[in-house]
Amino acid sequence: xxxxxxxxxxxxxxxxxxxxxxxxxxxxxxxxxxxxxxxxxxxxxxxxxxxxxxxxxxxxxxxxxxxxxxxxxxxxxxxxxxxxxxxxxxxxxxxxxxxxxxxxxxxx
Numbered sequence: 001x002x003x004x005x006x007x008x009x010x011x012x013x014x015x016x017x018x019x020x021x022x023x024x025x026x027x028x029x030x031x032x033x034x035x036x037x038x039x040x041x042x043x044x045x046x047x048x049x050x051x052x053x054x055x056x057x058x059x060x061x062x063x064x065x066x067x068x069x070x071x072x073x074x075x076x077x078x079x080x081x082x083x084x085x086x087x088x089x090x091x092x093x094x095x096x097x098x099x100x101x102x103x104x105x106x107x108x
Contacts (some may be wrong), residue, residue, distance in 0.1 A: 004091050004099050005066040007059040009073050009084045010041060017055040020076050029069040030059040031102035062103050063088055 007030070011017040014035070021033035036056045043050055061069050066086045074082050091099070 003063045004089050004096050005061055005063040006087045006089050007061060007066055007069050007073070007084065008056065008087065009059070009070075009077070009082060010039075010054040010056050012054065012078050014038070014055050016078055017057045020073055021057055021059070023076065024059060024069060024072065025102075027072070028103050029065060029072055030061045031099040032060045034058040034060075060099055062100055065103060 009020075011020065017033075017035045021030075021035055024030040025033060034057065036058070038053045038055050041052050041054045043052075059069060059073075063086075070084045070086055073084055077084075
């Protein structure tokens with residue numbers, strides 16, 4: 001297994017996902033961000049069932065810096081409680097090496 005992680009986050013709209021996604025790549029906290037089509041989220045918030053259209057994004061990074069990436073996304077995010085999950089992942093050595101290079105983190 002390689003030392004990469006996928007960081008999943010949902011955003012209020014496409015513009016926010018793109019702005020934060022680009023910033024995380026510029027800051028070298030993520031090697032790549034895949035922004036998906038809007039989705040419908042159903043959740044309980046303050047005791048009420050809510051529905052909202054959101055834009056999911058998948059950030060590729062190294063597991064060692066994933067918590068920093070998640071914290072940075074949360075700082076820039078428009079939500080009071082952004083949904084940000086970190087998922088350890090396995091990838092081929094070439095992809096893992098590229099992610100490490102683009103985030104300035106060596107593959108272990």
